[in-house]
Amino acid sequence: MTSSTYLPADRLQQILDSAxxxxxxxxxxxxxxxxxxxxxxxxxxxxxEEMLGKTLDEIFPAQQGAASLLANELADAxxxxxxxxxxxxxxxxxxxxxxxxxxxxxxxxxxxxxGFVKILRDRTTQRRTETALRERTRALEVxxxxxxxxxxxxxxxxxVQVVTGAGVELIGAQFGAxxxxxxxxxxxxxxxxxxxxxxxxxxxxxxxxxNTAVFAATFSGQGIVRSAxxxxxxxxxxxxxxxxxxxxHLPVRSYLAVPVVSRTGExxxxxxxxHSDPDVFSEESEQGLTGLAGEAAVAIDNVRLxxxxxxxxxxxxxxxxxLKELNAHLEDLxxxxxxxxxxxxxxxxxxxxxxxxxxxxxxxxxxxNNLLQIIVGNLETLLRNLPSDAGRLxxxxxxxxxxxxxxxxxxxxxxxxxxxxxLNPIPLDANSLIRGMSELLYxxxxxxxxxxxxxxxxxxxxxxxxNELESALxxxxxxxxxxxxxxxxxxxxxxxxxxxxxxxxxxxxxIPGQYVAISVSDTGSGMDAETxxxxxxxxxxxxxxxxxxxxxxxxxxxxxKQSKGHVNIYSELVEGTTVKIYLPxxxxxxxxxxIPEDLPMPEAAVGEIILVVEDDPDVLLYSAESLKELGYxxxxxxxxxxxxxxxxxxxxxDLVFTDVVLPGGMSGADVVAKAREVQPFVKALFTTGYSxxxxxxxxxxxxxxxxxxxxxxxxxxxxxxRDVLDRKNQKK
Numbered sequence: 001m002t003s004s005t006y007l008p009a010d011r012l013q014q015i016l017d018s019a020x021x022x023x024x025x026x027x028x029x030x031x032x033x034x035x036x037x038x039x040x041x042x043x044x045x046x047x048x049e050e051m052l053g054k055t056l057d058e059i060f061p062a063q064q065g066a067a068s069l070l071a072n073e074l075a076d077a078x079x080x081x082x083x084x085x086x087x088x089x090x091x092x093x094x095x096x097x098x099x100x101x102x103x104x105x106x107x108x109x110x111x112x113x114x115g116f117v118k119i120l121r122d123r124t125t126q127r128r129t130e131t132a133l134r135e136r137t138r139a140l141e142v143x144x145x146x147x148x149x150x151x152x153x154x155x156x157x158x159x160v161q162v163v164t165g166a167g168v169e170l171i172g173a174q175f176g177a178x179x180x181x182x183x184x185x186x187x188x189x190x191x192x193x194x195x196x197x198x199x200x201x202x203x204x205x206x207x208x209x210x211n212t213a214v215f216a217a218t219f220s221g222q223g224i225v226r227s228a229x230x231x232x233x234x235x236x237x238x239x240x241x242x243x244x245x246x247x248x249h250l251p252v253r254s255y256l257a258v259p260v261v262s263r264t265g266e267x268x269x270x271x272x273x274x275h276s277d278p279d280v281f282s283e284e285s286e287q288g289l290t291g292l293a294g295e296a297a298v299a300i301d302n303v304r305l306x307x308x309x310x311x312x313x314x315x316x317x318x319x320x321x322x323l324k325e326l327n328a329h330l331e332d333l334x335x336x337x338x339x340x341x342x343x344x345x346x347x348x349x350x351x352x353x354x355x356x357x358x359x360x361x362x363x364x365x366x367x368x369n370n371l372l373q374i375i376v377g378n379l380e381t382l383l384r385n386l387p388s389d390a391g392r393l394x395x396x397x398x399x400x401x402x403x404x405x406x407x408x409x410x411x412x413x414x415x416x417x418x419x420x421x422x423l424n425p426i427p428l429d430a431n432s433l434i435r436g437m438s439e440l441l442y443x444x445x446x447x448x449x450x451x452x453x454x455x456x457x458x459x460x461x462x463x464x465x466x467n468e469l470e471s472a473l474x475x476x477x478x479x480x481x482x483x484x485x486x487x488x489x490x491x492x493x494x495x496x497x498x499x500x501x502x503x504x505x506x507x508x509x510x511i512p513g514q515y516v517a518i519s520v521s522d523t524g525s526g527m528d529a530e531t532x533x534x535x536x537x538x539x540x541x542x543x544x545x546x547x548x549x550x551x552x553x554x555x556x557x558x559x560x561k562q563s564k565g566h567v568n569i570y571s572e573l574v575e576g577t578t579v580k581i582y583l584p585x586x587x588x589x590x591x592x593x594x595i596p597e598d599l600p601m602p603e604a605a606v607g608e609i610i611l612v613v614e615d616d617p618d619v620l621l622y623s624a625e626s627l628k629e630l631g632y633x634x635x636x637x638x639x640x641x642x643x644x645x646x647x648x649x650x651x652x653x654d655l656v657f658t659d660v661v662l663p664g665g666m667s668g669a670d671v672v673a674k675a676r677e678v679q680p681f682v683k684a685l686f687t688t689g690y691s692x693x694x695x696x697x698x699x700x701x702x703x704x705x706x707x708x709x710x711x712x713x714x715x716x717x718x719x720x721x722r723d724v725l726d727r728k729n730q731k732k
Contacts, residue, residue, distance in 0.1 A: 023099075023120035026106075029113050031055050031074055043099070043122055045092035056118070059089045077103045077116055086123065098127035132284075139288050142170045146292065150299035154306045157194070163296040164271065165196040170292060171285040173197060173273035175250060178260075178296075180269040181219045193269070198250065218257040218270040224286050228279040230255035254280035258293045262301055271296070373711040376401070377622035380714055425463045425563065427586050430494050430516055431455040433466055434473070441477055441490075448487035456495045462516040462583040464563050469583075472556040476520040476579050479553065483524025483577060493519040497582060499566065510566045515582035522578075527571040535569055556581070601715050602722035604631030609651060610721070611635045613643045613658035613671055614687075619710075623657065623687075626714050627721070640666025644674055652679050655725055660688040660707075685724050687712065 023043040026035025032055060036048035044059060060066035064087075076083030084102040091097060099120045106115040146166035153159050160178045168176040175197035213235035217225050227233050230252055252274035260268045271293055275281070326333065379401045386394050434453060441451055473492070480490050497517040504512045527535065536557040556579070560567040564584050571577035610632045614620035617638070624634045635650060637643035639662050647653065656675050658668035666674075672684040687708045708720045 025118040027116040176273040221267040227255040251276040253278040374618040376711040450489040454493040461586040480522035488523040491521040514585040523576040526573040639664040
């Protein structure tokens with residue numbers, strides 16, 4: 001068929017070209033183009049000569065089946081007299097327009113169907129306007145729906161989840177997430193709070209996002225970040241260990257992130273959305289999310305205010321309940337506090353009494369030690385020089401020496417109670433010390449007493465004077481024996497203990513912390529409350545006349561307090577008594593154990609000079625004579641100034657042997673310090689009845705200080721002097 005069948009060609013073309021805004025296309029019965037108007041060229045950009053003899057498959061979307069679309073349209077025209085529809089059609093340059101098309105059949109007299117006329121009208125602008133209107137309507141519905149939920153919701157988790165889900169729906173994202181603007185200690189990872197569009201498992205296998213350049217703009221509140229293809233963004237893939245997203249992560253090409261900013265200006269977090277296809281998000285997407293982020297910020301602020309108000313209400317309710325409880329039990333509380341104040345007052349009076357007695361006994365012990373030094377020293381000299389055939393005199397002198405030794409032990413107990421005995425604490429294992437005492441304890445108590453020693457595994461180390469701790473435990477064992485006149489059981493246990501704030505509140509002198517505890521229990525007669533309250537007082541005893549000095553528990557009390565520990569008595573009449581000693585835990589685990597050696601009495605080396613400084617003339621005389629007997633050259637001084645004068649006017653001395661407490665404004669420590677200004681390498685040995693605090697602080701010898709406790713024997717003096725002199729010279 002040709003166009004001339006009905007009309008002359010020029011006339012027909014003139015008709016077709018007259019409609020410049022409408023495309024008119026003539027098809028033969030097989031759908032081949034045989035006529036093409038100027039309007040068709042204007043709409044579809046193909047010229048007539050390019051389309052004649054072809055089908056219209058090129059203008060239909062291939063993914064929708066172009067050939068079948070055209071065939072269905074022609075079939076409808078044959079059967080119904082009209083076919084067509086509307087949709088996106090492609091132009092020659094690849095662009096798309098929305099057209100409304102109508103196809104009608106052409107019939108010739110006596111020939112039947114001879115072709116089709118297809119008319120196309122451009123409705124792109126109208127279509128886009130309608131689409132934009134529908135999209136805005138949909139967006140408003142999403143925002144209104146989310147806003148309604150946010151306005152009434154006070155659960156923060158639900159608020160954030162609603163916002164994230166609304167964002168996915170609003171912009172057509174495949175998934176979305178809300179991250180709080182909270183970083184970890186290294187300032188890297190943000191905290192994920194909600195997900196939408198994908199199950200949690202899609203993200204849970206990966207670490208939280210780090211503070212990379214891509215995220216920084218959102219969490220710093222700089223503004224919206226939209227990328228048609230985030231993998232092409234210059235900020236992407238710059239942070240190790242991943243060059244972008246880790247393996248297995250959801251594919252993200254289109255990317256849109258919006259900060260959520262509080263009314264105070266704080267960046268609460270960020271909304272992040274992604275799609276596996278590029279160029280999905282538009283400017284309209286940005287606008288929609290900006291509004292949603294604003295609603296989210298207001299809702300989160302409101303939830304925070306609500307939670308703060310709830311916390312305040314709860315605190316107020318608790319305060320009201322506490323006030324009701326207080327009022328209900330006010331009388332009991334006043335009585336309890338009054339009793340507590342009375343107990344504290346009693347404890348204070350007891351502590352003041354103990355301190356006063358301690359000062360008195362300490363002073364007496366100091367003076368008594370000086371007297372004992374003279375007695376012990378001269379008795380020792382007498383014993384060394386009495387002829388062997390003077391048996392009666394030697395026995396008398398020996399008995400006198402034994403009495404002096406008992407007096408010295410009594411003095412040491414007085415000093416222990418007064419907390420003025422110089423301790424030499426070392427790191428020690430209480431288990432090892434008690435294990436080493438076991439044989440002594442068995443011998444001391446006797447066969448009718450059963451002894452059980454229970455040593456804790458993993459016992460902490462402590463720091464204490466081992467000799468004084470042994471003496472304290474022995475005193476407790478003897479007291480326990482005396483309380484079990486007809487035999488019984490003594491139990492010594494060790495364990496780790498923690499004295500807390502509550503315990504400290506009831507025992508004002510206790511410092512809360514970790515302690516090594518030693519418990520000594522007996523099955524004896526026990527004590528009543530009044531006896532317990534006076535048990536640590538010196539000379540207080542419940543034993544018969546001549547059975548005890550009343551200083552055993554006093555020595556334990558003084559030693560423990562001087563060691564910064566705590567001691568307590570638990571007792572019931574007839575049932576028995578338990579004394580618990582608490583010594584502070586030593587955090588260092590290193591323990592150096594020294595093995596004592598029995599050495600002969602050492603004597604002086606040739607030419608060694610010792611300066612003796614002592615204010616008591618009798619003690620000075622004994623000390624000087626004893627040192628001379630050992631072979632030393634001796635210089636004597638009664639106080640600090642005369643000692644310094646001797647140092648300047650004589651040959652260099654090897655050792656200064658000085659009392660700690662001296663008259664004339666200088667202590668023994670001051671004398672040694674001044675002596676070392678004159679002779680830097682001079683060595684020093686101190687002696688004292690008690691040390692006050694010149695070389696002993698908080699009950700402990702200053703580091704590097706050597707002390708010989710009064711009263712001392714010739715052997716003690718010889719060993720200590722030789723020990724100090726034989727050490728390698730070093731500038732103090």
